[in-house]
Amino acid sequence: MKPISRRTAVTLGGLGLAGTVVGGAGLLWTAQPGRTPFGDTVARSAFGAKSGEPLRQPTELKSRDGVLEVTLDAAPGQVRIGGRNAATLGYNGGLPGPTLRVRAGDRVAVTLHNGLADPTNLHTHGLHVSPEGKSDNPFVMIEPGDSFDYEFRLPADHPPGLYWYHPHHHGVVAAQVFGGLYGAIVVEDPLPIPVTRERVLVVSDLTLNAEGSLARATVAERMHGREGELVLVNGQLNPAVDIRSGERERWRIVNACVSRYLRLRLDGQELRLLGLDSGRFGKPKKVDEVLLAPGNRADLLVTATEGVAALRAVPYDRGDDGMMGGSGGSSPSEVTLATVTVADAGSGGNANALAPIPRQATPPDLRGATVTARREFVFEMGMGGMMGGGGMGFTINGREFDGARVDTTVQGGSVEEWTLTNASRMDHPLHLHVWPMQVIERAGRAVDSVLWQDVINVPARSVVLVRIAFTGFTGKTVYHCHILDHEDNGMMGVIDVRPAG
């Protein structure tokens, strides 16, 4: 490391003397000292407050006549982030990968090529499809250089909404998602939602080192769950969104961050939530903010009022791991994700001209259902080595993940009630593949609306009660903490849903 020069110290402003500088390709990469033993990382402040680029949309691949056939190439590549070159990972060279737009009843064929240095595979998060064979099978392993042909068949009554895809090879999930491997899946509405325009916002975070390549996570970061220095929307830093007053937009937002919770606000604008994950409210709900744990999605209607508004992720305390003197460092500061400028459209604003939002199909309600089985899942974090296995001690019911073991056997077609008990000092967002969960009770209080999610946050030292209808498919799959570092460290179990009879 060269000592910082006076001139760069001035350039860096807010970073002050803490930074060091490496020149490369005419770019200044500023670094925060002492952050990781693997090299310095680039602070967000080094990118300036504003990028101002208009928000892009990922490439869209749409099904036709009931079929979508795509090739996804998972590989390292170069992208531009905030006007700088960054060496990341991506599907088909993009970060995020292409948006797959499909319909209920479609057949989706994906050829995944592994151009990475480690094994990988593909998970269609939230889709209600078979977990077996070449469908959404988390046990598939694709070696570097190999390809695999997936085929996903969406049932004719598949719920419309926003889903996403990402790798799921145990042990490297956090690193591959952090590196840039994710993309959105839209299952189109049978009845279109009348809006002026629709946008997909894939929110992710990553950390780059001084050379512009991906920073490796420290042990502490893997314990706590890594959070990137840079928070991106569709791969962009603080992009600009231009709207005219009176317009109604539909924002489909994915939290693709490995560990970061997104408590989203867009003050001064009217926000109505159409749904979360695959769940839809009968009528859109007025909200001031939306909390998305890693893996969650929001389907949000924004009706624009003249002015400038920041889409912000405000601080959320997800607890600490009791290590490192309790310094959690979880989502500690506020981040501006995008800057929204609403120009006065005079009387030209069209929200009044838009048809009202049609009533959405009433979601099923399992509160009155007959429960076949009740189970408890206890989430714990211990010190590394204490479990005797040399792992980090991220367990569900005292056990770390073992792909060769079945932890939970369920009868197909049954309704179960699960008590999710978090015995640790950090939040854990529980995710179950294939079957969404209805939230029944949180911290002993009944939930008074019908709320379906496929990632459910279980706050530190708290209990959440959910019900699940194991219908439609049978087979083996997983449930896990969607802080992907926790999943990689063992907080995952195998569930086998057996045919009835």
Ligand code: C2O
């Ligand atoms: Cu989004 Cu099993 O994960």
Ligand code: CU
């Ligand atoms: Cu999933």
Ligand code: CU
């Ligand atoms: Cu966790």
